[in-house]
Amino acid sequence: MKDHNADPVTDLVTGLVAALPEGRVLTDPDVTESYARDRTFVPPGKALGVVLAQSRDDVVATLRWASEHRVPVVPRGAGSGLAGGATAVDGCVILSLARMTRIRELSPADEIAVVEPGVITADLDRAAREHGLMYAPDPSSYEISTIGGNLATNAGGLRCVKYGVTRDSTLGLEVVLADGRVLDTGRRTVKGVTGYDLTGLFVGSEGTLGVITAATLRLRRAPVQVATVAAEFTSLRDAASAVSAIIAAGCRPSMLELMDRTTLEAIDAWKNIGLEPATRAMLIAQAEGSPDEMAALCDSASFVAEASTPEEAAELVGVRRLAYEAKERLGQCLVEDVCVPRSRLPEMISAVEEAAKRHGVTIATVAHAGDGNLHPVFIFDRGLAEPPPEVWAAADEIFRGALDLGGTLTGEHGVGLIKRRWLGLEIGPVAAELHLGIKQVFDPLNILNPGKAI
């Protein structure tokens, strides 16, 4: 206690500092501000401070303190989220898990890894590959995103057309509950039905039910052969139809990515990829393992480029991974994430194009096309504090269009803050009530990432 006349807020933070090992709490307003945002435009609230957790015990101490004082806690990983899930709320403590970077175990025999939430996704993949294995979920941001953030949003990625999303690779979790109690869910086996599926419930819950401090993740055998091809199309709809043809031909690609002209122009402007004037869309596809699958992939579309070396393949895929950064160079971005049954992909593409035209907004679309998952990225003026009304009007039309086609508001980014106003449209009032009931069971004081996701 340095100052007996300190205000209540200072007293509060002093208590937090005292509850944790030295150096864990940052309170400098400029520093706090730098932890208060994810990758969206959403203006953050003012946080009391940042906890840089280095262990489960740090998380326990933080949540005990937060429960005692009813302080909101906003967990975060790398801040690469695209829905405002890690945006600070007023009076909160930001709980960063980014320093919990230990891979506690990697068992090639059981094909599992036990990792802390701050492990970078691509680092886990690289560690697995040393044993001929891989960690399948690979969001575009996987070189910067953390496993904890991936778990919070049930992240997908480029390979999930074949290997599924983060939940499909999650066998068990260590979670600190809102009151500081520690819970172990799930197991080290790929099968198991003892009790309710708490593991699945935490994955994708965007930090609203507990703070994940370790995860037992499933690894998979890394493919030995991969064919990578790229095809250019003179219309976006043709490219979407090629996707349907590839799937209908019985091919099971491990990657099937689509980019529209606006996206390609943004990449070309940045990296000079030699974009042809007639090219309106590009598909980048990979197939692995079976030569039959690769043949089916190549026969189904008029591909113009097949990578003949791993370096060429990496370059083709690299073009796709540049898409988001390239678009950020054009202005502020609102990245959307609708997903439709894959047979409806051409219709959804048309709906996006029509919405852009009708509302006079710039939309650059990439899609994990094999999953029917589109990312229409709205690009707007960097000077604006938030997306202008015409962007929201077009987004609204796209969200409703996706739901009409039997799809969802968000395939892999989460609801966060920016999609909450459409949530009820998708889940309906009965589910909404059950969500609040579940939240109440896990977090009765509503301190965990309040106002997000549900």
Next chain:
Amino acid sequence: MKDHNADPVTDLVTGLVAALPEGRVLTDPDVTESYARDRTFVPPGKALGVVLAQSRDDVVATLRWASEHRVPVVPRGAGSGLAGGATAVDGCVILSLARMTRIRELSPADEIAVVEPGVITADLDRAAREHGLMYAPDPSSYEISTIGGNLATNAGGLRCVKYGVTRDSTLGLEVVLADGRVLDTGRRTVKGVTGYDLTGLFVGSEGTLGVITAATLRLRRAPVQVATVAAEFTSLRDAASAVSAIIAAGCRPSMLELMDRTTLEAIDAWKNIGLEPATRAMLIAQAEGSPDEMAALCDSASFVAEASTPEEAAELVGVRRLAYEAKERLGQCLVEDVCVPRSRLPEMISAVEEAAKRHGVTIATVAHAGDGNLHPVFIFDRGLAEPPPEVWAAADEIFRGALDLGGTLTGEHGVGLIKRRWLGLEIGPVAAELHLGIKQVFDPLNILNPGKAI
């Protein structure tokens, strides 16, 4: 109202009959008794009657009535369960979903089916195969089990070593809640993170959270090439080690089943399969798609028989599917279902053999070996009302052994009634409390399959 002097129970049932279309409610005690059991020895309670639901509306009417009168409801499919999950409790109404057998939709383009809970698992698989697709989960009982029962227990099966369990094939559900409200969960897309994973929560909840009246299920492309091989071993442990070698060699089998000598003798006594005196164990394995995988499979063990026609393959797999019926011919069976990380399979096999020897009980083991999922089947005298103490003593040792090896009490059958006394050992007190909280949210009156699963 036939009788104004009827007792309160008769009045109650009269109200149920009136709430439903004609012919839906059976009250004859002999008939009710025949619906009161699953495939376990567990003695059932006395039910008020049986509802044979033919539609979602029947389920809604039944649950509204049950909520109003606080009558327990025990949902059931085919009654092929092995944990007492569908066993009647005193004063309950048994709600049979077996007549809801419609496949509402089968979309080859989206590779999904929307089905009612009474559809027989193998019937859905056959319907999918007409389009070059398959429904992957295939519990041994799949010719008699229903999709609803599979969902309730998160059933596995022989193919799940490659394709995962029922939850992995479930995209969305239509559920009637305890109070009769209808909830739609999930989606028609393979990705989606809007809201909490209610779909995953219902799957495996053994009828304690709601009654599933339809499911949107994922279909998969049926393999075009399948290699089927069988190998005999002179010790069970050698067979278990061969399993580890197959996996370590990078093979991804689509089936990897192990049977011990006692099981093989039971099958031989029934079907005369020409069992050699020296054979102590048999592995039956399949690999599909890639010739590399098939070669890896065959190189890793000294297989003695490779099927050269689909008929021969069906015969080899058929031997495995006979295992349970063959054992039932020897006496009453208590079927256990432990699952361990697959590297621990040889240790678990030894633990089972030791428990059998120490307690002087007969255990015949089959295993979904690629998943580390063992079914030690305790065979005891048909004259006994329930398993004798030495069987429970051996079972207790096996359960604790599985947990010590990082495994689980139940890989795919569920907790039901018979494993509840060990549940706390696996999930611990914090999870147990959360389970009760979730149950309270979905079923505040505790009328849905009370006393089961949690």
